[in-house]
Amino acid sequence: MAASSSAAPVLLRILSASVSVVNRAGRIIKDVMRKGDLGIIDKGIDDLQTEADRSVQHCIVTSLSRQFPKISIIGEEELDSEGKVLDEWIVTSLDSDVLAKKCPENLASIPEEKVVVWVDPLDGTSEYTQGLLDHVTVLVGIAVNGKAIGGVIHQPYYNYQVEKDVYKQGRTLWGMNGIGVFGIEKKAPCEGKRIITTTRSHSNKNVNLTIDAMKPDEVLRVGGAGHKVLLLIEGRAHAYVFASKGCKKWDTCAPEALLHILGGKLTDMHGNSLEYHKDIQYLNSGGVLATYDAAVHEWYRERVPEEVKKTLPP
Numbered sequence: 001m002a003a004s005s006s007a008a009p010v011l012l013r014i015l016s017a018s019v020s021v022v023n024r025a026g027r028i029i030k031d032v033m034r035k036g037d038l039g040i041i042d043k044g045i046d047d048l049q050t051e052a053d054r055s056v057q058h059c060i061v062t063s064l065s066r067q068f069p070k071i072s073i074i075g076e077e078e079l080d081s082e083g084k085v086l087d088e089w090i091v092t093s094l095d096s097d098v099l100a101k102k103c104p105e106n107l108a109s110i111p112e113e114k115v116v117v118w119v120d121p122l123d124g125t126s127e128y129t130q131g132l133l134d135h136v137t138v139l140v141g142i143a144v145n146g147k148a149i150g151g152v153i154h155q156p157y158y159n160y161q162v163e164k165d166v167y168k169q170g171r172t173l174w175g176m177n178g179i180g181v182f183g184i185e186k187k188a189p190c191e192g193k194r195i196i197t198t199t200r201s202h203s204n205k206n207v208n209l210t211i212d213a214m215k216p217d218e219v220l221r222v223g224g225a226g227h228k229v230l231l232l233i234e235g236r237a238h239a240y241v242f243a244s245k246g247c248k249k250w251d252t253c254a255p256e257a258l259l260h261i262l263g264g265k266l267t268d269m270h271g272n273s274l275e276y277h278k279d280i281q282y283l284n285s286g287g288v289l290a291t292y293d294a295a296v297h298e299w300y301r302e303r304v305p306e307e308v309k310k311t312l313p314p
């Protein structure tokens with residue numbers, strides 16, 4: 001018998017609300033694409049923002065802050081608070097599958113004000129503007145005491161090659177320490193080959209130097225931090241290697257939480273764990289190194305060239 005929503009621990013309710021709201025976010029992303037005008041703003045070098053990024057951030061941040069006024073929510077996009085937030089974007093339903101789970105003792109008593117939620121409303125914006133739609137994910141990461149302990153990854157265009165009704169496409173993965181991960185099946189990557197996944201739209205000399213040092217048989221250059229971690233979980237790549245300063249805590253919080261629960265490992269290029277306190281620097285200045293299995297992480301870390309590490313102060 002599922003706990004009634006009010007009796008459920010607040011972390012479980014935040015996770016449940018996050019699952020509900022990302023599904024609404026996915027529909028906004030599809031509606032903007034279908035409208036045909038993406039409302040692209042150029043935020044800086046290789047750093048675009050579309051109407052979907054803006055609208056989804058309003059949807060997620062407003063929905064969660066209405067239900068959980070004491071949590072800290074940090075979203076990628078800097079939006080003016082007067083930005084129009086449509087009533088139809090406000091989601092206050094809770095996902096019953098999540099509420100049915102038992103929250104582990106050590107998390108059940110965490111108070112709302114200790115929770116930091118990291119929101120990437122649309123990860124893979126560059127690929128979204130170029131029509132590489134299955135690279136797009138919506139990321140909601142949940143952190144307590146600086147650690148990523150849970151989160152949600154929504155992939156609105158998942159299975160778009162098979163399912164032709166765009167509003168039936170998509171999947172949502174969610175999970176929390178001590179509960180597990182749902183919505184995806186962990187698969188081991190092929191043996192006898194080394195497949196590395198990395199950026200498609202933010203590459204540079206050091207990114208490629210580092211990958212070469214790891215002697216891959218194949219390099220998958222795709223968009224999105226969330227998308228690349230999905231490739232690790234589904235056994236399509238052995239490691240995600242991004243020896244650059246480009247991504248931020250909202251890119252890695254949810255993917256790290258789910259990958260760690262499934263036995264993988266995500267750190268910076270020095271092997272340092274990432275911290276997710278609300279006042280931490282947003283930039284992942286040490287880069288991102290993630291492997292499908294924690295046991296192989298050291299093999300990759302020790303092959304990061306010294307001259308590259310010097311350019312990535314943790």
Ligand SMILES: Nc1ncnc2c1ncn2[C@@H]1O[C@H](COP(=O)(O)O)[C@@H](O)[C@H]1OP(=O)(O)O
Pocket residue numbers: 045046047076120122123124125126198199200201202203222223224225242245246247248251
């Ligand atoms: N140089 C950069 N400037 C802005 N965002 C970046 C940069 N590098 C990476 N990112 C963010 O990290 C994600 C992973 O990088 P990549 O897709 O290149 O592998 C990107 O989708 C982008 O997130 P977002 O699309 O949410 O802005």
Ligand SMILES: [Mg+2]
Pocket residue numbers: 047048076125
């Ligand atoms: Mg961005």
Ligand SMILES: [Mg+2]
Pocket residue numbers: 120122123124225250251
């Ligand atoms: Mg991102």
Ligand SMILES: [Mg+2]
Pocket residue numbers: 053076120121122123124125
């Ligand atoms: Mg984004």
